Amino acid sequence: MPRDATLEDVARQAGVSLATASRVLNGSTRQVGRALRDRVEQAAAELGYTTNRAAQALARSASDILGLVVHDLSDPYFAEVANAVVRAAGRHGLSVMVGTTFRDPEAEIGYVATLRAQRVRAIVLAGSRSADPEVTARLRAEIDRFQGTGGRAALIGQDLLGVDTVVPDNHAGSRELAEALARLGHTRFAVLTGPPGLLTAADRTAGFAEGLASLGLPAPVLIPGPFDRDGGHAAARELLAAHGTEVTCVFAVNDVMAVGALAALRGAGVDVPGRISVAGFDDIPTLRDLTPALTTVRLPLAEMGTRAVELALGADPAGAEAARARVVLRESTRALT
Amino acid sequence: MPRDATLEDVARQAGVSLATASRVLNGSTRQVGRALRDRVEQAAAELGYTTNRAAQALARSASDILGLVVHDLSDPYFAEVANAVVRAAGRHGLSVMVGTTFRDPEAEIGYVATLRAQRVRAIVLAGSRSADPEVTARLRAEIDRFQGTGGRAALIGQDLLGVDTVVPDNHAGSRELAEALARLGHTRFAVLTGPPGLLTAADRTAGFAEGLASLGLPAPVLIPGPFDRDGGHAAARELLAAHGTEVTCVFAVNDVMAVGALAALRGAGVDVPGRISVAGFDDIPTLRDLTPALTTVRLPLAEMGTRAVELALGADPAGAEAARARVVLRESTRALT
DNA sequence: TAATCGCCGGAAAACGCTTTCCGTATCCGA
DNA sequence: TCGGATACGGAAAGCGTTTTCCGGCGATTA
Incomplete structure (x- = not known):
């Protein structure tokens, strides 16, 4: 197995010092004369030289x-x-x-x-x-x-x-969402809160609840669960079982949970948004192709x-x-x- | 700015040679006596030593x-x-x-x-x-x-x-899909083929066409376009414009295109699957939450x-x-x- | 008891690059 | 013509590891 060509191979083949070869091939503040520069470049091409980045990192300590x-x-x-x-x-x-x-x-x-x-x-x-x-x-x-x-x-x-x-801005975003949903006439909410002890989830839940409170609306029903699609699914089922009729709008603290919730509601024959409205958070790209398209709070992810x-x-x-x-x-x- | 502790620092602190320190901390076939081993480990802990992987890679050339x-x-x-x-x-x-x-x-x-x-x-x-x-x-x-x-x-x-x-197995998968769809009674197909010159796309198109041919069905309408969601969207629109009524089933050569096509059809007020059936390829996870859930060819991606x-x-x-x-x-x- | 073997510790030579430091050559203006 | 910059080439000392030797020592064997 032939080994990779090293800078030394190049230098030797070009008949120059290691220093010169390095300066030509891997950038430097220093100039190298035209003649030598050409020789080095040609040698490098002939040998198929590629800088060893690990070595470079070591030498440059960066x-x-x-x-x-x-x-x-x-x-x-x-x-x-x-x-x-x-x-x-x-x-x-x-x-x-x-x-x-x-x-x-x-x-x-x-x-x-x-x-x-x-x-x-x-x-x-x-x-x-x-x-x-x-x-x-x-x-x-x-x-x-x-x-x-x-x-x-x-x-x-x-x-x-x-x-x-x-x-x-999880807190403000959720708060605004709460306000927007209240403006639509909803008064009884549920929040699929994700796992306890996840700060993002907690912030969003808190912001939402605060928004409701500031409007004098009752506190939402809180249903914890995993932060992923299946967590949302399970939480939505739980919601239906426990509070099936009270709630008209559910906020899942992230979109993938909301997607799961949507599926669960559909599976249970609940019309969205006819009977229950659903909202998420993040605005992941896949959302726009869902039916119904999901209300959410957009974060500029990229x-x-x-x-x-x-x-x-x-x-x-x-x-x-x-x-x-x-x-x-x-x-x-x-x-x- | 303090620099990272090196193996040499550790060796000095433990009063052993570099070789010994290396053997203790970074694996080796060789054994090191209990006493020295402990000294080295303690020194490493005290200094917060972390192997420099770049240097290690260089030395090991791996x-x-x-x-x-x-x-x-x-x-x-x-x-x-x-x-x-x-x-x-x-x-x-x-x-x-x-x-x-x-x-x-x-x-x-x-x-x-x-x-x-x-x-x-x-x-x-x-x-x-x-x-x-x-x-x-x-x-x-x-x-x-x-x-x-x-x-x-x-x-x-x-x-x-x-x-x-x-x-x-793009070819066989598409072929089987064609057969399955034909079994549902479809006879006039369109394929959203993706870009010309993309081998995967070509294989899938060919397999599908072959499946149809082997059943004596007419060749599908072929609509090229980009390999992504928007490409599928555009291709579906084009399909509607050019062959709006002939086709009862469209196969997008990958799922993201199929999702785009679904959106385009919905946007145009075309019922899926009422008037046109849609199928994709890959079985990406998001598919199951679409309405209607998308027919596809599953690949074991993970x-x-x-x-x-x-x-x-x-x-x-x-x-x-x-x-x-x-x-x-x-x-x-x-x-x- | 001497010869042999295994173990284990250390010195030092890589690994492939960068960069400092030195030295020579060339150029400029006066 | 000379002094002083300036430009550029090379030797060599790192960068932080691994690994090959080599040597010493205690234990085994005959």
Whole structure:
């Protein structure tokens, strides 16, 4: 098995020093004379030389890798964010190393450690963290160690003191949604709240409840459950069983849950929005092709990913930065006449 | 800014040699005595030592990174595959570096080059390649160079002579779909073929047409267009404009196109499956929540990703390997009475 | 009891690149 | 003609690991 050509092979073949070959092939502030430059380039082409990035990273003590950790790539929310992150990283000449945690906080911490070992240039952490202070502290410690030795990090989701964060305006978005739905005439609501102890879910639930309260409406029925499609499905069934008739509108704290809820309601023969209106949160792309199209709160997912990359790379210590959430009313919610 | 603790720091603190520290902390065939082992471990803990993987990769000349290149992470097909790849790689202790090409073959070649420069352990290429022989040859050459110096590669999709490949049975799947639809009584079909020169799309179109021909049915109307949701939408509109009344069943060569077509038909007030039946291909997860639920040909997406990783990592020269495709009839296709 | 073997610790040479430091050659203006 | 920049080539010292030797030592064998 022939080994890859090294810079030394190139230098030898071109009859120049290692230093010169390096300067020609891998950028440098220094100039190299035309004649030698040509010789080196030709030698490199003949040998099919490709820079060994691992060696380069070691020598420069700076890699060109950006780490990304998400919960689940097959969740459209993260897929969208990841897509934007990969794209933005590419624009900065960085490759992306991605990890999926499947919502296991331990895995998340582990991934940060792995990325730190890789000495990646920056880490983008997407997805909300747990409310468990002990776990959060450990994650925090891991990030601190990374940042302590020159690493950069940015989060998407919950603010984690002192780390640059793109924070979607969950609270205000949900609150506005509540107001918009109330304007349609609804008064009795249910919220599929997701798991207790998930900050994003909690914020959205709180914002929604607050919106209702400020209008003098009764507090919503709260149904917890997993944060995914099947969780929404199950929660909706539970809702029907327990509070079948009282409620006219249900808010699932994220879109995939709302999709599951929609399926459950359809399965139970409940007309949406005829009998019950449904709303979600995030505005994942698949939503528009559902029947009925789902009312939701739009988050600029791609933009958030892009912004996180810039935050993680940028020199400006931006601190926390809000991503505006916007209510989008579609067919799944109707006005009560 | 303090720098990361190095192995040398650890060795000094523990009062042992570099060799010993390395053997303790980063695995080795060699044993280290109990006393020294403890000293090293304690020193490492005190200093917060983390192996520098770049340096390790250089010294071992073997990285623990797996490269993955997909077209578009926000396409559920690739999201599903990528998810499985990341998971499978994790089981083998590898991290995944991912690139997205957005269907640009040049970008694909470029990414393979990047991954080669990174000296990744293996590369998994998902997504069908172009029919342009010149581009394919260049991609092939790039892969060859990678494999020529000990890299491993596996593809998902079209077979590329001599590279291990997981190939979905597009032809047979489409053919069986055609037969199943014919059995429902349909005789006049349209196929939304995707772009000309995309092998996967061509295979599926051909298999479908062949199925019809073997039953003595007329050839389908062929409508080309982009391979994505909007492409399907546009193609369906075109179909309605040109052949509005003749056709009773349309096959979009992938699910995202079928979803777009469904939306277009709904937008045009065409009842599905009342007036036109619609079928797709892939069975992406979002399908089940559509109304009507979409008939499709199921591909074991996650399994394909997992298998590709094993192919790329495994010692067994498996060659091309088929992934069985299975017709799944749902509500979007109805029997003609 | 001497010869042999296994174990285990360390010195040092890679791995493939970057970058500092030095030295020589060339150019400019006076 | 000379002094001082300026430009550019190369030697060599890293970057943080792994791994090959080599040597010493205690235990086994004859």
